[in-house]
Amino acid sequence: MLVNKKKMASVAEAASGQTPVKGRSQWQDAMGRFKNNKASLVSVIVLSIMILISFLGPALSEWDHETIDWALTGNAAEMGAPSIENGHFFGTDDLGRDLYARVMQGTQISLMVGIIGTIVAVVVGVLYGAVAGYFGGRVDNFMMRFVDILMSIPYMFILIILFVMFGRSVYILFIGLGLFSWMDMARIVRGQTLSLKHKEFIEAAVAAGVSDFTIIIRHIVPNLLGIVVVYTSLMIPNLILLESFISFLGLGIQEPLTSWGALISEGAKTIQYGTLWQLAFPLAFFVTGLFCFFFIGDGLRDAFDPKER
Amino acid sequence: MFSFIVRRTLSSIPTILILILISFALMRLAPGSPFSTERGLPPEVLANLEAKYGLNLPWYEQIYTYLRGIIFEFDFGPSFKYKDRSVNDILAQGFPVTLTYGIWSFVVAVAVGIPLGIAAAVKHNTKFDYAAVGFSIGAQVLPNFVMAPILVIIFTLWLNWLPGGGWNGGQWQYLIMPIIALSTSYMASIARITRSSMLEVLHSNFIRTAKAKGLPTSSIILRHALKPALLPVISYLGPAFVYMITGSVIIDIYFSTGGMGQFFVDAALNRDYSLLMGVTIVFGVMTILFNAIVDITYAWLDPKIRL
Numbered sequence: 001m002l003v004n005k006k007k008m009a010s011v012a013e014a015a016s017g018q019t020p021v022k023g024r025s026q027w028q029d030a031m032g033r034f035k036n037n038k039a040s041l042v043s044v045i046v047l048s049i050m051i052l053i054s055f056l057g058p059a060l061s062e063w064d065h066e067t068i069d070w071a072l073t074g075n076a077a078e079m080g081a082p083s084i085e086n087g088h089f090f091g092t093d094d095l096g097r098d099l100y101a102r103v104m105q106g107t108q109i110s111l112m113v114g115i116i117g118t119i120v121a122v123v124v125g126v127l128y129g130a131v132a133g134y135f136g137g138r139v140d141n142f143m144m145r146f147v148d149i150l151m152s153i154p155y156m157f158i159l160i161i162l163f164v165m166f167g168r169s170v171y172i173l174f175i176g177l178g179l180f181s182w183m184d185m186a187r188i189v190r191g192q193t194l195s196l197k198h199k200e201f202i203e204a205a206v207a208a209g210v211s212d213f214t215i216i217i218r219h220i221v222p223n224l225l226g227i228v229v230v231y232t233s234l235m236i237p238n239l240i241l242l243e244s245f246i247s248f249l250g251l252g253i254q255e256p257l258t259s260w261g262a263l264i265s266e267g268a269k270t271i272q273y274g275t276l277w278q279l280a281f282p283l284a285f286f287v288t289g290l291f292c293f294f295f296i297g298d299g300l301r302d303a304f305d306p307k308e309r
Numbered sequence: 310m311f312s313f314i315v316r317r318t319l320s321s322i323p324t325i326l327i328l329i330l331i332s333f334a335l336m337r338l339a340p341g342s343p344f345s346t347e348r349g350l351p352p353e354v355l356a357n358l359e360a361k362y363g364l365n366l367p368w369y370e371q372i373y374t375y376l377r378g379i380i381f382e383f384d385f386g387p388s389f390k391y392k393d394r395s396v397n398d399i400l401a402q403g404f405p406v407t408l409t410y411g412i413w414s415f416v417v418a419v420a421v422g423i424p425l426g427i428a429a430a431v432k433h434n435t436k437f438d439y440a441a442v443g444f445s446i447g448a449q450v451l452p453n454f455v456m457a458p459i460l461v462i463i464f465t466l467w468l469n470w471l472p473g474g475g476w477n478g479g480q481w482q483y484l485i486m487p488i489i490a491l492s493t494s495y496m497a498s499i500a501r502i503t504r505s506s507m508l509e510v511l512h513s514n515f516i517r518t519a520k521a522k523g524l525p526t527s528s529i530i531l532r533h534a535l536k537p538a539l540l541p542v543i544s545y546l547g548p549a550f551v552y553m554i555t556g557s558v559i560i561d562i563y564f565s566t567g568g569m570g571q572f573f574v575d576a577a578l579n580r581d582y583s584l585l586m587g588v589t590i591v592f593g594v595m596t597i598l599f600n601a602i603v604d605i606t607y608a609w610l611d612p613k614i615r616l
Binding site for chain 1: 323324327328331332335336338446449450451452454455457458461462466473551554555558559562563573574577578580585588589592593596597
């Protein structure tokens with residue numbers, strides 16, 4: 001006998017003890033690659049800490065973001081510097097308001113604007129792009145021509161006009177920013193949909209009599225999620241930048257609420273008096289936050305599309 | 310090619326009309342009026358004011374008059390807040406300023422960004438490459454409104470080399486900081502795009518052939534690799550131009566250059582509709598025409614585009 005029976009038996013025993021190999025989805029693969037990316041992982045941790053601080057931090061301070069410390073008003077340059085004793089950890093602004101509380105509050109607003117604005121933009125962009133790509137032909141032509149027109153307009157000016165006209169509430173800011181940022185997403189999604197719609201599973205769904213709308217929601221959109229996640233993560237920092245830009249001009253968020261852009265603007269106006277902390281703390285949060293978002297976005301892109309490195 | 314140029318130029322006309330209609334509609338839909346004050350004007354005065362500016366006419370007549378004024382006489386009407394000045398006056402004063410440093414920033418960004426990207430790609434995975442990549446990542450989080458105060462701290466407050474603002478007829482000392490602040494972030498973007506597309510081109514077959522033939526590196530890069538590598542960069546120039554124009558608002562405000570941005574923000578805060586629309590339309594038309602130029606250049610450079 002050429003086959004060693006004893007060995008065979010032990011192999012059979014070992015094999016029967018093993019569970020069948022589990023298939024890995026695209027998501028598990030991507031998450032595995034993402035976890036190997038040090039910069040992205042560190043960014044996730046730093047960002048989580050930042051979010052925690054911005055929501056829990058105000059409890060540590062006796063001051064809130066709108067109360068004026070009258071003892072320091074008008075004297076920010078000499079007495080408003082950061083100190084532990086009087087409870088102003090980051091110092092005060094020119095009016096004597098606590099900068100620590102204001103930075104925490106601004107961080108909350110900026111992150112919220114970035115995330116909610118992005119959700120608005122993603123929902124609009126994905127649906128628009130999927131519909132245009134799925135129906136194709138004249139509908140597609142018309143819809144994408146409209147996107148081209150929107151993209152060639154310097155929408156910042158229209159956006160500012162919108163804010164001025166319809167009041168500058170936070171909600172207008174969320175929705176306005178989202179409604180002016182969905183065009184890129186629509187283009188990407190349309191391109192992907194065009195290549196998806198001739199796949200067999202879509203044909204099968206059509207043959208089974210599924211309605212167009214259900215096909216888009218149930219079959220097209222879930223298959224786009226990888227690329228949508230990547231561009232979503234890159235859109236958040238861009239919306240934060242956009243909001244900061246508008247708030248820097250004094251046309252965005254309104255007092256007593258504040259945001260990174262508004263705080264940087266206030267700090268930048270007073271640098272000649274030597275109150276550098278008024279610029280430094282908001283700027284440090286802004287730069288760190290954006291860095292984290294950009295690194296996470298890059299990490300996700302590499303994770304979902306490893307050949308494009 | 311010629312018919313493509315004509316078609317592309319003509320196709321920007323409806324875009325311009327849509328831009329004008331959108332901004333006009335926003336103005337008219339808005340609650341409140343430019344003449345509403347804290348105390349409120351007597352109705353007769355308000356009626357007279359509205360008659361003077363043609364606001365009592367039906368909307369289609371207003372827009373007809375407005376469009377006719379712009380197209381045939383290049384007249385944007387009177388400013389609502391600066392009583393003695395027309396929008397044309399204000400545009401003529403602020404526009405040259407913005408255009409001066411705007412064009413310079415654009416030139417600097419392209420002239421530094423593209424060579425930087427090419428050099429980084431050619432010296433792939435060297436210290437120079439890492440430095441260039443580091444710069445382009447870092448500059449992502451340094452938009453113009455962050456660069457401007459940082460530059461002022463360094464060059465005005467600490468070193469005392471440059472004036473912290475003003476224009477002074479566009480002397481070079483007054484130009485440096487606006488140009489650096491405005492160009493840094495998209496110089497980095499241009500460098501990043503050039504680098505990645507150049508890397509892709511350098512790994513393609515025709516470049517390997519050129520190397521195998523024994524061509525010198527400089528001629529491979531300049532004669533063969535440059536043109537295909539620049540295509541993505543050129544398509545980025547359109548958006549870059551939009552960033553530059555919107556960024557100029559920040560520069561005008563922060564450095565008090567007296568350019569268009571200052572007037573735009575004042576107009577936005579004062580609800581000076583005609584001035585707001587004038588600025589929006591002039592900037593919009595510039596952007597749309599620039600996009601047309603970019604498209605035409607792209608079609609001219611890329612043989613794969615069907616004309």
